[in-house]
Amino acid sequence: MPSADSAYGELLDRARESATLGSCAAVLGWDERTFLPPGGSGLRGRQMALLARMCHEMATHPRVGELLQILEDSELNGTHAANLREWRRGYDRAVKLPSELVSELASVTSEAQSVWQEAKHKSDFALFRPWLEKIVLLKRREAECVGYVEDAYDALVDEFEPGATALELTRMLGGLSRDLAPLVAEIVAKQPSADESLWTQQYPLDVQEQICREVAKSVGFDFHRGRLDTTSHPFCTGIGPGDCRILTRYHVNKPFEAFFGTLHEAGHGLYEQGLLESEWATPCGMAASFGIHESQSRLWENQIGRSREFWSAWGPRFRSAFSAFRSTSDEEFWCLLNQVKPSLIRIDADEATYNLHIVLRFELELALMSGDVAAADLPGAWADKVRQYLGLPVPDDAHGCLQDIHWSFGGIGYFPSYTLGNLYAAQILEAAEKQIPALWDGVREGQLSVLTDWLRANIHVHGQRFQPAELIQRVTGTPPDPGAFLRYLRGKYLGVAG
């Protein structure tokens, strides 16, 4: 029987091989969202299925179980203990999933993403419906295989936010939406109006792209170890050490769409680039959760990027870059960027109404999983929820249930991460403000590296050493809680001190 040291070494070798193969799939996933020709989607589905099956075979190899057992019988601590804890969690989940289910999920969701893209383009839900049906059935099977105590949804959300449950999320998101409704109404009634005519002007794409590169660099995104490209659905993928890619989209009339999209994805990118390369392929070298990941992107996009201090630094750049902004003051920029207004598209939503978009998606995916809503009835159910939470009619599927890519890649259980990220971000900012006295002076000067370094030291380098709730507790001194986020909104929009 090998010693604990050699067992750990063998497990590490296996983890690295598996992570290398997974990183190949990440390149193919990135390519699928950027450059794959339409005719290649069938092959891409087969490629993804094969890689997923092989990764799964590696992860469930009986030898992994033996090695975990040896390590559990010995005394590990620090990162080794944390890695063992997470390896065990992953192994126990993986061995419950049949190989053919893993492969089928990869193949179906790869093709479904192409279909979703077309369906969204044509605003035709009927095209996507059969694929959504398949995905819901497959995800129910996945949940049954993995097992759960209360709700099948728990088995899925756990992949995104370890420890989260439908019950707890229903409580937290329900409370948040109840608090948000009157707050949004009050903000809307009191806010100064912004000059909407600016959105009929032209903002040349090459200048937009240049500024996006500048802002990504200014927060510390390393272009030697990463890229920025164009896509229809912005995202960030950390392929592995030295290769992290962010994607944004450009609109000639809306220069802030790409700008804040980039800032958001750069926040994700900083997290990926801040993970310890020495721990690559182990849990301590991987992001703690999707919610923690989202806290990093939302912090840069909203708390920092939409602050008055940030626009002291960036107002002049925008005035010189675009003639339409020649006479826009810093305060007017702030106003433009902080208009609160219920709208149809999640990724264009302001930070106050954003979580209402999440609440409705969370409720709908719970209902899809339980069967309370059939895939065929999704457009109607979506419209009902949008009326209920946002008070708006849904004109078509592209502005309704086809707007997001998530379900097409099988990401049922993903959406709550966004709201968790918003709540975490507010808590993290309060902690950062206490620990970095000159934080806002730096932001005002365009000096953002102090905050980047702080996030790296307090969050990024830990990877999965702590579970998400524990990490938030350690960094902020309190468990996950909506209080800081509500204080942040009241302070920012209503001038009410925390």
Add this chain to the structure above:
Amino acid sequence: MPSADSAYGELLDRARESATLGSCAAVLGWDERTFLPPGGSGLRGRQMALLARMCHEMATHPRVGELLQILEDSELNGTHAANLREWRRGYDRAVKLPSELVSELASVTSEAQSVWQEAKHKSDFALFRPWLEKIVLLKRREAECVGYVEDAYDALVDEFEPGATALELTRMLGGLSRDLAPLVAEIVAKQPSADESLWTQQYPLDVQEQICREVAKSVGFDFHRGRLDTTSHPFCTGIGPGDCRILTRYHVNKPFEAFFGTLHEAGHGLYEQGLLESEWATPCGMAASFGIHESQSRLWENQIGRSREFWSAWGPRFRSAFSAFRSTSDEEFWCLLNQVKPSLIRIDADEATYNLHIVLRFELELALMSGDVAAADLPGAWADKVRQYLGLPVPDDAHGCLQDIHWSFGGIGYFPSYTLGNLYAAQILEAAEKQIPALWDGVREGQLSVLTDWLRANIHVHGQRFQPAELIQRVTGTPPDPGAFLRYLRGKYLGVAG
């Protein structure tokens, strides 16, 4: 023991799985030459090594040997017999290569490509030298493992042109270069001069790109199942069914660089897109050889693309697209595009001197393999050969031995394919002219699909059903031979009838 039918089916399944994994590596290879951030080259090396090792493990699985044996004991014919022949060839070669050598070659050549790129950029051979040394040693080991009768080089060139040998290539290329020397001198002395001042004008890149797309479409390249992108070293990669990608490069003063680069790569692309999808992953669904592949690209680039007839169709387009060409006549275009002049860069070379670039590379890679030239002495040896064959001094490594990517990816034995392609193309054109009476009338009208269809039916659909020399014999009625190519040059440049 399984029946021949079920053995064939099982072999097919294995081939498809292996081809799917290989196609993942092809995506990563494409990405490496287009979008990989510099910091990601280490990871890319590990990814490529892992995929190569896994593909090799699949290819050498003992079960493959058993299945081949079963099929060899039964009666196959048609494509099944041809697939069996090539599967056997591939298996026998693969089992001779140790898995760790395959993996090391993939890893070293992946990183070496990044180093080569930097070395070329800085024109600094010293950077690349240690990598070239490693590659030469690894390729010698590969040759020793594979085995050969006459020359270690034979074991390598066989991968690119089945059946080719150092001895036969030395004879054929030696003869060709002896015939070319006086011919080039005669052409240079007699040719009309072209207006070189055109290469100081500006040709906007967006217009160039538009025209490149047009010409690729005009020859039949299917953009639904392919892409055209930008790179520093143009190439084409057939990833698999529905996904074939060509790359070209743009220069603001040289509109024909991208145009003919695209036409060349589109020729490769047509071949890949013309392979039978139903035979995908089997030899009969793969290109016959690198030489045959090159015949397809050179035929479109030179025989068609640089003909007077072609410029009847494209002259007007260039005159309207670029103001610098406003008063350039079709005949002047022909003159511009057919200047014969010894030069330093292979891919910019005219079709008469081009093969001299190949002869010198062939001689140098033979010498690297035999040890007659050490990697450290390559720049000097290169300069000597360039003086001997092209009469020019080499100013720096970027214009010398660092100009081509091939050795960095381990492609020793690749270069002769270019000349074989030129010879085949001339033979194929003579056959096409006989069989398609209206060929040149069509080209004059910009109607190219007749030739595309003819190439598809006579060459593409066969894949590896016939070995290269047999395919050329079947299509042209004669074995591979430089005669047609020399007739073509004499006819075109000296007005001497064949």
